[in-house]
Structures are given as structure tokens and as C-alpha cells.
Amino acid sequence: MPRESARRAIDLLIGESSDLNAADRSVQALAVAERAVLAAWRLGDADLLVRALATQASAQRLLGENSAAMVSYIEVVKLAKDPRNADALADPSAVRAIGRPSNSIRPSTGPGSSAATYAD
Amino acid sequence: MSEQRVFQIQLEGLIRLLAQNLYADPDVFLREMIQNAHDSVTRRAELARDRAEGAPPAPRISVEVDRAAQEIRIADNGCGLTDAEIDAYLSTIGRSGTNELRERIVAADRNRTVELIGQFGIGLLSAFIVADRVSVVTRAAGHEALRWESDGGREYSVRPGHRENIGTTVILHVRPEHTRYLDSVRIKHIVRTYADFIGVPVYVNDDAQPANAVTAPWHRTYAAEHDRFAAHRDLWDRRFADETALHVVVVDEPFSFPDAEAPGGERTGRIRGVLAVTDRHTPDVNARGTVDVYISRMFVGAANRDVLPAWARFMQGVLECNELTPNAARDSVRHNAALVAVRRTLGDLIVRELTQLSENSHRSFTEIMRWHAHHLLAMAVQPEHERFFRAVADLAVLETDQGPMAVGHYLRTAERRSDGVRIIHYITEEASAKQYMLLAGARGVRVFDCTEAFAERFLKKYAETWPERARLNRLDEAGAEALFEPLDAGEAARFTPLERAYAAMFADRSVTARASRFEPAALPAVLTETREGKRRREMDVLAADAAMPAAIRDIVQDFLAEADEPLILHLNAANPIIRKLAARPSLDDEVGRSALQSLYNNALMLLARTLPADAVHTMFTQSSQVIDLMLGLAEQVAQGSYAEPADAVPAPRQATYLSCSVTLPEGEPRSEEIFAAVRSVLEAKPYYWQVLRADSPSADPDLPPDLDAPPAHAALNVAVFAGPRLNQGLVNEVSISQILGQPQLILCDEGHPALPASFADVPQQTVHGLGAVLRKGVRSGLAEHPEVNRVRAYERYLSPSVLAWCAGLEESVGEAVSRRYPTWSEFQEADSADVARAVDIDVALVEAAKSGLRLLAEED
CATH class of the missing domain: 3.30.565.10 (Histidine kinase-like ATPase, C-terminal domain)
Incomplete structure (x- = not known):
């Protein structure tokens, strides 16, 4: 049960960050996502960590912090490739989070975004 | 060694x-x-x-x-x-x-x-x-x-x-x-x-007849399919005598399952027997559908819970499958590949059967929905049952503020956006449901109650599947804005002092007051909460959980320490108390502060939020003061010294006339002619009823919500079948009304395809021709309908057509008069000058209309 309440709290942080992102409040979204990443890492929960990292990456990208976003996405991919996480990442929301980087890492016309930036 | x-x-x-x-x-x-x-x-x-x-x-x-x-x-x-x-x-x-x-x-x-x-x-x-x-x-x-x-x-x-x-x-x-x-x-x-x-x-002993039936229905041969069905149905009825089958399915399904020892690594088998959808409610989440299991003709066990899929809680029956393996005591079956295959095969069969039923017999399916909506919704949202979902989506019945309603029916009468997409309003929180239903109901907006699991998932899937048909609006999570009309700048300025007074009261910015106009006018203030606010509230509860790991709690509390999302306190500009408060020169006296606090506390309770202890104390004190004031007022009234305030909110008017709701197929010109004929008959002598299209908003904005809902509250529902094809939407409407036991009349245009046999018990009238011929057919159908002939006291509805006839009033003017004075008596009693002013016509015209009505009444 303690794990469940912790999981739920982290889930709420991720939801909060996503909503803030959607409302164009990316600075606040990033702050919340960073907390979610830290909490998921402390809990050792791969599913939540992947989702929190993906949300963090979205906020970083919207803020034009593309290198930082790339690092977050790479973390997601590393976690996804680790066979020890196979069961934990079977959850559909985790699968979506893992799928997001492959859609996101492409040249964009947004501010600060370029293929070269991603290649750094 | x-x-x-x-x-x-x-x-x-x-x-x-x-x-x-x-x-x-x-x-x-x-x-x-x-x-x-x-x-x-x-x-x-x-x-x-x-x-x-x-x-x-x-x-x-x-x-x-x-x-x-x-x-x-x-x-x-x-x-x-x-x-x-x-x-x-x-x-x-x-x-x-x-x-x-x-x-x-x-x-x-x-x-x-x-x-x-x-x-x-x-x-x-x-x-x-x-x-x-x-x-x-x-x-x-x-x-x-x-x-x-x-x-x-x-x-x-x-x-x-x-x-x-x-x-x-x-x-x-x-x-x-x-x-x-x-x-x-x-x-x-x-x-x-x-x-x-x-x-x-x-x-x-010496009995001449065997004690057993010897063979099961599925072991016999039959001359005709209906004999086979009857034998299976008879077995089900006898076996489950305490229950009623809503729909019976004869089972004879082949299946295959992996078996390493069999040639090709696969074995085949057959499941035979009978299943039925029961009228047994299964609210227990652990409940399962059950079957009596036979293997090689021998009874193994009653009410086995493992053979049917977990979601098929509404099924019950008797099955024989020789590929299942009994346990050593032979009172149950072993969990193996054969059992998995049997369960899957039966799941496919049930979905197939219900899909066909929804396509061929709306009435039966709708009745099943009314019994087992929860389980069927649970099944429909599973990705593997996509076809079932698409088949039943419009027939699915969900709870609304006005009782169970099919999604298709809801959409036909729901608010339509400019792009044609209908809005589905729904709520998911049980606690605050009453507040949102009260607000929406007062505006004539129906709300789906999705507090049960799967209902929201079902609606989301509906909106994702058909974005051109429906868009969702969750009222209890930042979706209630549509219920609050913004004020123009001039009017808004009147309430600024009130908003400021609340800002001073909640210096911590936990509440933000906003003036707007909303229904019902009797409600002075309500609170709404954003999604972020709800989330923080839940996190508060989680952070207080002693079992939460400290490392995580620190992070959550750190987050919660930041500025909170405020609650929005909506102040109703249409409410006399709010208007009075806003007009006060100062709100900083004891009365002003008490009133503000009291309005907030009431709103908090309506949102089903817990009041702090000091607020409870304040409320009791204020309540005692109000009772004291009421007693004082009662004394004044008794002494004849009390005058009622001019802007008291009028009590909702009760409908005293009868109305008829007419459901028409969309885009069918002939149905419009029939609708006009219904109006000309029912709005005139001797009936004087109100006739409404089923998808029209109420003619009277002052009607209380429970009367603002044709066809659910109409005295008679008329369904018009016209055109070259049978309109499935209309068939659904009639089926639902049948199940709800609403009085109905079907008007079927000559030459229209045959109606479903299940409508046999609905009064029907075939109509043809135009003008007087058509009206004659319609009048005949209505005159023979028991509901139209039922003796009861009611007032005459003042329809625009009667006003046009009496005083030559134009349709739009007649509609305006009718909206304000829906009955003859109300119109006659109203001051002619007031009426003329209200609808912007000459007083002479109003007088002429009144005179015409009096003559008409004398003729009657």
C-alpha cells in the first residue's frame, strides 16, 4: 500500500506537468516534471520514471532546451531497452511515453529546434 | 551414490x-x-x-x-x-x-x-x-x-x-x-x-418411467429450428426457475486448442448447451457468470465460475464440453488450454449474439441494456470488442440527471455546435454531482452521470470514434464554464465591490469570486474547482498518509507548498440577494461579512466539501439568526405590516396544459407535412395541446427542469414514419419509449416499409394525402388514442396558431406571447398593456386576441 500511494502521488505530478504544458505554462510544467522524475527514481519505478522523463522532455522542448530534452529522451530509450524493465513497461501509458521520443526527435521549425541541435 | x-x-x-x-x-x-x-x-x-x-x-x-x-x-x-x-x-x-x-x-x-x-x-x-x-x-x-x-x-x-x-x-x-x-x-x-x-x-425401484431425462436437448435431432430452440429454452427455464431469461442463446460452437500430443499440435472440440442473459443484477465486482457443467453427459458441477469470460456476469446456463477435464473429485474443471479456449469461444459467441441482437431487435437489446448496462459497457470498451462497441454505441444506456437514457437519444436532443457536433455533458464525481446537475438541469442541459466505472471510458471511446458526432464536456472538472454567462462590462462593474470583498476575505487567494449569470436564479453562489485544484486536494490526502515513503512525501509536500489553485466562487447576478449585496454601500459591516461567509459556506456544502469547524459554528449562529428573523417577519405578516420585496424570485411555474412530443426522421420533407397536420389538429379545438418537436428546446424558459424535457414528460409521444426507408434512429426512439411505458402513437405514411413486429402493441395510424385528407387521417389516429381521450383537468395551451387565427398575429409574435403566457387563462388575466410592452405590439392587437379567445371559448 505505501508503494501504491507513492505511485498515485507521482502519477498526479505527471498529470499536473502535462496539463501545465498543454496550458503553455512550460516553466511550471518543467518544475513539476523534475519533481516527478526525482520521485519515480527514488521509488525505483520504471513505468513512472519513463512517463515522468517523457513529460520532462516535452516541457524542455517547449522551452527550447533541446539538448536537455534529448538527454531525457535518451534516458527513456535506455530504460525501454533494459530487459529488466520489460514487465514494468508493458503498461499502455508507458508504451505511449516510450513511443513519444521517436515522434519528437525530428527536425522542427519551432524556436531553437533544428536537426543539428538534436545531433549535438 | x-x-x-x-x-x-x-x-x-x-x-x-x-x-x-x-x-x-x-x-x-x-x-x-x-x-x-x-x-x-x-x-x-x-x-x-x-x-x-x-x-x-x-x-x-x-x-x-x-x-x-x-x-x-x-x-x-x-x-x-x-x-x-x-x-x-x-x-x-x-x-x-x-x-x-x-x-x-x-x-x-x-x-x-x-x-x-x-x-x-x-x-x-x-x-x-x-x-x-x-x-x-x-x-x-x-x-x-x-x-x-x-x-x-x-x-x-x-x-x-x-x-x-x-x-x-x-x-x-x-x-x-x-x-x-x-x-x-x-x-x-x-x-x-x-x-x-x-x-x-x-x-x-419399480418405476415404469426413468427418473432421468436420458438425453440433453443438444443430443437430440429436431425437425425444425424453432423446435430445437424451444427444447433448449425449456431446459433453461426449468433449470433456473427462479430467474427470467432476457435472451436465450443455443450453444453449438466448435473450438480448437493447443495440445502437444495431438497430430498437428492442436485438438478440436465442441461446446453445446444453452446460455441466457438473466434478469439477475450482479453489483458485486467479484460476481461471475455461471454455468452448470457437463462432461461426457455426466454432471460435473453447478454454477461454475471459470467457464465464462469474467465480464459475462449477466450470463447463466448449462453447457457440455467433453474436452474439458474434471478434477479428481469431478466437481469442477481443471484450468488448462481447453478451458482457456472454451472461455474465449464463448466470449466470441456472446459478443456476436449481442451484436446481432442490437442490429435486429433494438427493443430486446435496450431491455438488456437497462438490466446490465454496467457490464455491457465494460465489455464494449475492450479493444477486442470493437465491432460490438460500434454496433451498440447509440443504444448504450447511461444514467442521466433524468433517469437512464440511450446515448443516441441524448445526442439527438443535445446542444449542437456550429460545425454540427453535439456536446455531451457529463460528471464523474459522485460528491459534487448534485451541484452540477442542478446547474445544468436549470438550463435544460442533460448530464450523463459517469460515477460508475466504464461509463466515462465508454463516452471517451464514443467521442474518439466519431469526433464528427460528439464532443465531451466534463462539467465537474473545469468544464462548467458553459453554465455561467459572462456579464457585459457595465453590469459586471456593479458586482466589482462584491468580488473585492471576497478578495479581502480570502487574502490567501484560495478563493476567487467572479460574478456571472447562471440558472437557477434562486441559487446565489456556487464553487467550482479546476483539475489542478482537485489534483492538489488528492495529493494533500496522499501526503498525509503515514504509509507514504518519506523520500516521496518530501517531494510532494515541496510541490504542495507552492501557491494553490484557487476555488472559483461564482456569484449569480440574477439572484436578488447577490444584487442586494452588490448594491450595499459597504460590505465591511457585520451583516455584510456574515452574508458573504454564509454564501461561501453554502456553496462549499453544495460542492460536497467538508466545512471547517469554525465555519460550522458560524453557520449555526447565522441559521439561528435567520430563524429569528423569519419568526419576526411572520409576526409582521400576521399584523398586516409586511410588504413582499419587489424583486423576490418567482416560484417556478407548473405546467398545467398538455403537450405532445413529435419525433421525426431528419431531412424527410413528408414528415414535416405530417407534423404540421398533428399541430393543426392538437393545437386546435377541442384539444388545445402544445405540440413540440422532440428535438426542440422547451418553449418556456421558466419551466422547471423536470418539465423541460420532451419527450420524457409529454402526455403523448408521436413518432412519424415517412420516406422510402425505415429510419433506425426512430425505431430506437419508439423501442425506448415502449420500454419506459410512455404513451405513444405511430403515424405511418402510406407506402412506408413495414414497421418492426415488436411495435404491434403501439397504436398506429396509416396516413396519406395532403391538406384535409392528411389531417383527417391524423385526427382519426389521435381521436382513437386512449391517452388523448383520457378524462383529466388541464388548461388550454395558447399556441401561436390559435393567436394567428384569433387576431392575425404573426408566428414570431404569437410565439413570444405564447412563451410568456402559455395558457389561455394566464393571457386573459394579464394586463394588456404589459403584454403589448413585453412583445412589442399594439395594445389593440392584444385586446383583439383576447376578444377572439373569449368568442372561441363561448363556441366551445
Whole structure:
């Protein structure tokens, strides 16, 4: 049960960050996502960590912090490739989070975004 | 170095121990005896076949109860046992002669299937459940009769016996504590339970008729399909006499499952029987659909929970599947690949059947929906049941603020955006549901109550599947803005002092006050909460949980320490108290502060939020003051010194006239002609009813919400069937009204395709032609309808057409008058100048209309 309440709290942080992102409040979204990443890492929960990292990456990208976003996405991919996480990442929301980087890492016309930036 | 050693078994007492502990129900001793007898007669037929002998005598099993001798004797005319077989099978625990016969047959011819039941070679043990001694008298073809006896100990005896015919008789010497089995009624009941469909007649004592049905409906052949269905239905009705089948499904499904030992690694099988959707409500989340299971004609267990898919809680039935494997006690089935395949096959069958039902019989499906909406929604949202979802999406019934309603029906009358997409309003929180339903209901907006699991998922899937049809608006999570009308700048300025006063009261910014206009006007203030606010509230609760790991709690509390999302306090500009408060020169006195606090507390309670202790104390104090004031006012009224405030909120007006709701197929010009004919008949003498299209908003914005909902509250619903095709949407509407028991009349245009047979009990009138001919047909249908002729007191509805006739008022003017004064009496009693001012016409016209109505009333 303690794990469940912790999981739920982290889930709420991720939801909060996503909503803030959607409302164009990316600075606040990033702050919340960073907390979610830290909490998921402390809990050792791969599913939540992947989702929190993906949300963090979205906020970083919207803020034009593309290198930082790339690092977050790479973390997601590393976690996804680790066979020890196979069961934990079977959850559909985790699968979506893992799928997001492959859609996101492409040249964009947004501010600060370029293929070269991603290649750094 | 290791050496192989052999287990030693102390047989003394083991047989009795096994017998009495293996089986949960002592009745099964008779099942085992009958099953052995069945296998024996089957074996005799097989041996005759092998030896090319003539056909053996007709199989027969008899059970004789002998109270005097304290014996139960089970006799068969099967193959009997030789001396060697007695040692090999009867006296060797775990060795099954039936199994060996089965394997021999399969080895000789893989295509042959013989229904043999025995499997484990332990059936005879069960005799010792009720008997302290068992005797077997048996005679095989070409051998002398033998008598085997055992008291369940280590040793048994075999000696010459006496028996004229080939076969076996098992004699159970019943123990004194089991003499209740020496009762033929009880024995017959057990035979019917366990061996009803065994395929061999089982006679009890001297009865001329067998105690069992001998064969199941699925083992028989039928001249016609309806006979087959009737036999299966009859079995279901008799087996589950306390329940009602809403829809019966005859099961005869092939299936396959992986089996490494079978050629090609796969085996095939068949499931036969009968399932039905029951009228049994199963609110328990652990409840499952149940079936009585038969394997190779022998009853294995009642109400098995593992055979049907978990979601099929609304199904119940009887099934036989010979590929399932019983456990050793044979009161349940083993969990294996065959069971998984059976469950999947039955799931597919149920989905297929319900899909077809939804397409072919809306009425039946809608009725099932009303019973089992929750489970069907749960099934429909599963990705693997996409076709089912698409078939039933519009027929799915969800709870609304006005009772259960089909999604399709909701959409037909829902608010339409400029792009044609309809808005679905819904709520998910039980606690605050009343607030949002009150707000939405007052505006005539219907709300789906999605507090039950799966309802929201179903709606989301609907909106994702058909974005051009529906868009969701969750009212209890930042979706209620549509209920609050913004004020223009001039009016908004009047309420600024009030908003500022609240800002001062909540200096911590936990509440932000905003003036707007919303319904009902009697409600002065409500609170709404954003999604972020809800989330923080939940996190607050989680952070307070002592079980939360400290490392995570620190992060959550750190987040919560930041500025909170404020609650929005909506102040109703239409409410007289709010207007009075806003008009006060100062709100900073005791009365002002108390009023603000009281309005906030009431709003907090309406949102179903817990009040802090000091707020509760304040409320009680204020409540006492209000009661004191009321008592003072009552005294003033008694003394005649009280004058009612000018801007008191009027009590909602009750509809005193009758209305008729007409449902039309969209885009069908002919239906408009029929609608006009209905109006011309019902709005005129002698009826003077209101006639509304089913999808039109209410004509009277002041009507209370429960009357603002045609067709649910109309005195009569008329459905118009016109055009070259049967309109499925209309068929659904009529079916739903049928189930709800609403008075209906179908007007069917001549030449329209035949209506479903299920509408036979709905009054119908065929109409044709135009003008007077059409009106005559419509009038005839209405005049014969019992609801139209029902004697009751009601007022005459003042329709625009009556006003046009009396005073030549234009349609739009007539509508404006009718909206304000929906009945003749209200119009006549109103001040003509007020009416003229309100609808912007000359007073003379109003007078002319009144005069015309008086003349009309005199004629009547």
C-alpha cells in the first residue's frame, strides 16, 4: 500500500506537468516534471520514471532546451531497452511515453529546434 | 551414490479416508455408481462391435432402494467383469478400465469418439462414503457369476455368485448414519441432478418411467429450428426457475486448442448447451457468470465460475464440453488450454449474439441494456470488442440527471455546435454531482452521470470514434464554464465591490469570486474547482498518509507548498440577494461579512466539501439568526405590516396544459407535412395541446427542469414514419419509449416499409394525402388514442396558431406571447398593456386576441 500511494502521488505530478504544458505554462510544467522524475527514481519505478522523463522532455522542448530534452529522451530509450524493465513497461501509458521520443526527435521549425541541435 | 526406493502404503483405513475426503458432497456416491454402470453398458456395445456380435440389449440402469435390508443396489446390463478384470480394475486403485478402453479405441481409430466417463479408477471408492460394506455381483459373457466384497479394508473377497444375466449389480450396505439415502425421492433427485443426460435410462425401484431425462436437448435431432430452440429454452427455464431469461442463446460452437500430443499440435472440440442473459443484477465486482457443467453427459458441477469470460456476469446456463477435464473429485474443471479456449469461444459467441441482437431487435437489446448496462459497457470498451462497441454505441444506456437514457437519444436532443457536433455533458464525481446537475438541469442541459466505472471510458471511446458526432464536456472538472454567462462590462462593474470583498476575505487567494449569470436564479453562489485544484486536494490526502515513503512525501509536500489553485466562487447576478449585496454601500459591516461567509459556506456544502469547524459554528449562529428573523417577519405578516420585496424570485411555474412530443426522421420533407397536420389538429379545438418537436428546446424558459424535457414528460409521444426507408434512429426512439411505458402513437405514411413486429402493441395510424385528407387521417389516429381521450383537468395551451387565427398575429409574435403566457387563462388575466410592452405590439392587437379567445371559448 505505501508503494501504491507513492505511485498515485507521482502519477498526479505527471498529470499536473502535462496539463501545465498543454496550458503553455512550460516553466511550471518543467518544475513539476523534475519533481516527478526525482520521485519515480527514488521509488525505483520504471513505468513512472519513463512517463515522468517523457513529460520532462516535452516541457524542455517547449522551452527550447533541446539538448536537455534529448538527454531525457535518451534516458527513456535506455530504460525501454533494459530487459529488466520489460514487465514494468508493458503498461499502455508507458508504451505511449516510450513511443513519444521517436515522434519528437525530428527536425522542427519551432524556436531553437533544428536537426543539428538534436545531433549535438 | 543414490539408490531408488519405493513408497510404502498403509492401506488400512486409506480407502475410507480417501472416499470421505475426496468428495465435498456425499450425494456423488450415486453419480460414481451410475457412471460405472454407464461405462459398462458402453463397453459391452464396444466389445460386441469388436467381436462382430449382434447388438446387445437396450442399455438400462436401475437403482433399488431396500429400506428393510438397508441396501441400495445399482444394477446394469453392461459387460460385467471377469475374475481377472475384478483384480485388474475393481480392486486396483487408480487403474481405470474405462481409460484403457478409451485409449484402445483411439489407437485403433482416431476418428472415433466414444462417450466414456470414467477416468481415474477411483469411482468405487465413493461407495464407502455411505456404505460400510460393498458387494459386487457380476457376470461377464462366457463366464460364471462372481461376488466381490470389501469393507474398505486391506483385503477383499471373491467367490462364486449368482446372477442370471450378463451385467453387474453393486450393493451398498448403508451405514446407519446415512439411512437418509434409503429414500427413493432423494435418490431420484440425485439421479436427475447428476445423470439427467447420461444417455441411458435410469429407473428407480419399480418405476415404469426413468427418473432421468436420458438425453440433453443438444443430443437430440429436431425437425425444425424453432423446435430445437424451444427444447433448449425449456431446459433453461426449468433449470433456473427462479430467474427470467432476457435472451436465450443455443450453444453449438466448435473450438480448437493447443495440445502437444495431438497430430498437428492442436485438438478440436465442441461446446453445446444453452446460455441466457438473466434478469439477475450482479453489483458485486467479484460476481461471475455461471454455468452448470457437463462432461461426457455426466454432471460435473453447478454454477461454475471459470467457464465464462469474467465480464459475462449477466450470463447463466448449462453447457457440455467433453474436452474439458474434471478434477479428481469431478466437481469442477481443471484450468488448462481447453478451458482457456472454451472461455474465449464463448466470449466470441456472446459478443456476436449481442451484436446481432442490437442490429435486429433494438427493443430486446435496450431491455438488456437497462438490466446490465454496467457490464455491457465494460465489455464494449475492450479493444477486442470493437465491432460490438460500434454496433451498440447509440443504444448504450447511461444514467442521466433524468433517469437512464440511450446515448443516441441524448445526442439527438443535445446542444449542437456550429460545425454540427453535439456536446455531451457529463460528471464523474459522485460528491459534487448534485451541484452540477442542478446547474445544468436549470438550463435544460442533460448530464450523463459517469460515477460508475466504464461509463466515462465508454463516452471517451464514443467521442474518439466519431469526433464528427460528439464532443465531451466534463462539467465537474473545469468544464462548467458553459453554465455561467459572462456579464457585459457595465453590469459586471456593479458586482466589482462584491468580488473585492471576497478578495479581502480570502487574502490567501484560495478563493476567487467572479460574478456571472447562471440558472437557477434562486441559487446565489456556487464553487467550482479546476483539475489542478482537485489534483492538489488528492495529493494533500496522499501526503498525509503515514504509509507514504518519506523520500516521496518530501517531494510532494515541496510541490504542495507552492501557491494553490484557487476555488472559483461564482456569484449569480440574477439572484436578488447577490444584487442586494452588490448594491450595499459597504460590505465591511457585520451583516455584510456574515452574508458573504454564509454564501461561501453554502456553496462549499453544495460542492460536497467538508466545512471547517469554525465555519460550522458560524453557520449555526447565522441559521439561528435567520430563524429569528423569519419568526419576526411572520409576526409582521400576521399584523398586516409586511410588504413582499419587489424583486423576490418567482416560484417556478407548473405546467398545467398538455403537450405532445413529435419525433421525426431528419431531412424527410413528408414528415414535416405530417407534423404540421398533428399541430393543426392538437393545437386546435377541442384539444388545445402544445405540440413540440422532440428535438426542440422547451418553449418556456421558466419551466422547471423536470418539465423541460420532451419527450420524457409529454402526455403523448408521436413518432412519424415517412420516406422510402425505415429510419433506425426512430425505431430506437419508439423501442425506448415502449420500454419506459410512455404513451405513444405511430403515424405511418402510406407506402412506408413495414414497421418492426415488436411495435404491434403501439397504436398506429396509416396516413396519406395532403391538406384535409392528411389531417383527417391524423385526427382519426389521435381521436382513437386512449391517452388523448383520457378524462383529466388541464388548461388550454395558447399556441401561436390559435393567436394567428384569433387576431392575425404573426408566428414570431404569437410565439413570444405564447412563451410568456402559455395558457389561455394566464393571457386573459394579464394586463394588456404589459403584454403589448413585453412583445412589442399594439395594445389593440392584444385586446383583439383576447376578444377572439373569449368568442372561441363561448363556441366551445
